[in-house]
Amino acid sequence: MQLAVPSASGAFEPADPAIEVEALTKRFKGVVAVDDLSFAVARGSVTGLLGGNGAGKSTTIGMIMGLVLPTSGKVRVLGIDMLRERHRVLARMNFESPYVDMPHRLSVRQNLEVFARLYGVAEIDARIAHLASDLAFEDLLDRPSGQLSAGQKTRVALAKALINEPAVLLLDEPTASLDPDTADWVRTHIENYRGGRRATILLASHNMREVERLCDRVIMLKQGRIVGDGSPEELLARFERSNLEEVFLDLARGRRQAQ
Amino acid sequence: MNNGFSLGRVGAMVRRYVYLLRSSVPRILDLVYWPLVQMLTWGFLQTYLAKAPAAGPIAGRLGLAAGALIGAMLLWDILFRSQLGFSVSFLEEMWSRNIANLMMSPLRISEFILSLMVMSLIRLAIGIVPVSLLAIWFFGFNLWGLGLALGAFFANLVLAGWGLGLFVSGLVLRYGLAAESLVWTMMFLMLPLACVYYPVTILPPWLQVFAWALPPTYVFEGLRALLIHHEFRGDLMAEAFGLNLVIFAAAVIGFQLMLENARRAGSLLQTGE
Numbered sequence: 001m002q003l004a005v006p007s008a009s010g011a012f013e014p015a016d017p018a019i020e021v022e023a024l025t026k027r028f029k030g031v032v033a034v035d036d037l038s039f040a041v042a043r044g045s046v047t048g049l050l051g052g053n054g055a056g057k058s059t060t061i062g063m064i065m066g067l068v069l070p071t072s073g074k075v076r077v078l079g080i081d082m083l084r085e086r087h088r089v090l091a092r093m094n095f096e097s098p099y100v101d102m103p104h105r106l107s108v109r110q111n112l113e114v115f116a117r118l119y120g121v122a123e124i125d126a127r128i129a130h131l132a133s134d135l136a137f138e139d140l141l142d143r144p145s146g147q148l149s150a151g152q153k154t155r156v157a158l159a160k161a162l163i164n165e166p167a168v169l170l171l172d173e174p175t176a177s178l179d180p181d182t183a184d185w186v187r188t189h190i191e192n193y194r195g196g197r198r199a200t201i202l203l204a205s206h207n208m209r210e211v212e213r214l215c216d217r218v219i220m221l222k223q224g225r226i227v228g229d230g231s232p233e234e235l236l237a238r239f240e241r242s243n244l245e246e247v248f249l250d251l252a253r254g255r256r257q258a259q
Numbered sequence: 260m261n262n263g264f265s266l267g268r269v270g271a272m273v274r275r276y277v278y279l280l281r282s283s284v285p286r287i288l289d290l291v292y293w294p295l296v297q298m299l300t301w302g303f304l305q306t307y308l309a310k311a312p313a314a315g316p317i318a319g320r321l322g323l324a325a326g327a328l329i330g331a332m333l334l335w336d337i338l339f340r341s342q343l344g345f346s347v348s349f350l351e352e353m354w355s356r357n358i359a360n361l362m363m364s365p366l367r368i369s370e371f372i373l374s375l376m377v378m379s380l381i382r383l384a385i386g387i388v389p390v391s392l393l394a395i396w397f398f399g400f401n402l403w404g405l406g407l408a409l410g411a412f413f414a415n416l417v418l419a420g421w422g423l424g425l426f427v428s429g430l431v432l433r434y435g436l437a438a439e440s441l442v443w444t445m446m447f448l449m450l451p452l453a454c455v456y457y458p459v460t461i462l463p464p465w466l467q468v469f470a471w472a473l474p475p476t477y478v479f480e481g482l483r484a485l486l487i488h489h490e491f492r493g494d495l496m497a498e499a500f501g502l503n504l505v506i507f508a509a510a511v512i513g514f515q516l517m518l519e520n521a522r523r524a525g526s527l528l529q530t531g532e
Contacts, residue, residue: 062528065363069522091365099354099528105282106275114278117271118364144282160360165394 016079018168018200019064024073026059026224032057032108035224037073041217043093044198046190048211050244051221056104058097060221061172064202065095077168084179089168093188097163097172098154108137108156111145112163119164131159135189151182158186162193169193171203175210187213208245218244220251227251268366272374276348277381290386294336301332302398318469326400328456329485331479333402334412335455338475339446340386342427344379344404346442349428353436354401359527368515373403375428376421383417408485411496412478418503419474423449425510435526456478474506475497 008237015078034056040046051059062068066073076108080089102111102254116124117189132138135155140148148156154174161169174190175183187210194201205211211218212232220228220235228235228251232244239247280286352358361371391402398464402409427445430438452466453475459467470476477499481492521527 015487059525062525067359067362067522067527068525078270087367095363100359102349102360103279103355103357110278114271114275118268119364207465
């Protein structure tokens with residue numbers, strides 16, 4: 001895949017992809033986790049990275065964030081090379097993962113305040129109050145973060161991910177281990193944020209309903225390679241299936257090959 | 260948008276560590292507890308040795324009456340606590356699985372390191388100030404009475420503590436909490452070699468070479484020179500400072516390399532308890 005060419009001035013243009021991945025490969029001690037991956041994510045879109053355990057979703061997200069160094073390949077976010085200049089764009093990104101936590105002894109308010117300061121948020125109290133109201137955890141603000149339930153933690157983690165109103169939001173299994181009601185609630189807020197901000201969202205998940213509901217486009221991964229790429233409707237038509245779960249099972253079990 | 264060094268982000272991190280410290284009374288008490296126990300133990304031992312009839316002239320030569328033992332103990336605690344203050348704040352991030360949040364934020368490594376240094380000083384002050392004041396009351400040893408020399412001792416010991424703290428934190432970053440025990444134990448490797456309670460000349464000649472490679476050795480020799488011979492050895496302090504700068508710079512490079520290694524191994528997303 002050819003990366004989008006920046007404008008003549010070298011500046012990032014609205015039409016340029018928000019995320020560009022080119023020939024991205026990651027090997028861990030000889031094991032290939034991500035294998036020559038190339039894709040571009042359009043600005044303002046929600047793209048799902050779908051795949052089973054070990055498909056390479058989290059590693060790909062980690063490389064896009066710059067937390068994992070690729071063995072080879074390139075990543076650009078908002079036109080910035082993440083391997084060389086990631087500090088130029090980090091203030092305009094954020095992420096959420098159930099596998100990353102915040103200090104348990106700090107209250108929710110203190111945790112959010114510290115992140116707001118790290119991201120250079122101007123009106124910190126107002127921003128925290130807005131997020132707490134929007135995500136319905138006003139009553140939790142002064143509770144130690146370690147005393148929250150899984151659902152409450154997810155809401156606070158989402159607030160942390162939205163604290164700087166990121167233009168690019170990376171979500172790694174945002175509803176993992178949540179009950180259906182809370183998961184639905186979280187998805188609604190992700191949809192609302194995308195709609196309100198025209199943010200670009202890249203979502204790693206193995207929850208088919210989540211992906212069908214949220215994503216304009218789905219990239220299916222298996223053993224670190226793309227085995228399907230298109231809108232949910234296109235994938236269903238291409239695989240002649242009625243839902244993404246059946247498509248996923250076909251691909252996971254090798255019943256069909258990408259076309 | 261500020262892409263360069265930001266004191267605001269350093270302040271944000273210090274604020275976080277102060278919140279963390281404030282949230283746990285046992286941890287605050289712990290900062291005072293061990294220095295106090297150490298001070299009392301060494302203080303009473305010194306009093307006993309100074310008063311023992313058989314020790315008479317020897318005690319005088321060793322500067323026991325002048326507080327050589329208790330002074331050395333307090334300086335050792337400055338060294339040890341400055342390293343712990345640095346590394347424990349870092350460990351807080353690992354324990355709470357927060358390191359990926361930080362590395363993904365605009366926080367720069369230099370800002371992170373500076374915040375750990377500031378927090379080390381805060382934790383050190385909480386532990387050492389009350390204990391040093393109690394040493395005056397209990398044993399008549401006034402650490403503050405060392406005057407400008409104390410400033411030179413303090414700067415060199417704290418810099419040495421930060422250097423080791425940074426190196427050990429890098430190891431924890433790279434190898435995860437499996438390497439946590441190094442935070443608590445590595446400094447004790449320095450205890451016999453830095454000649455905290457005895458002169459360097461006591462060591463076999465081949466070991467003296469290693470002792471003089473450690474900046475704290477110069478400080479403890481300097482303390483004995485001051486208390487026993489009433490002489491401030493500026494030359495020793497200058498040598499210690501030069502050595503400290505080299506070691507600290509090496510620790511910064513080592514930390515950066517281990518961070519790169521952790522990114523290569525993908526371990527920043529897998530750290531935690």
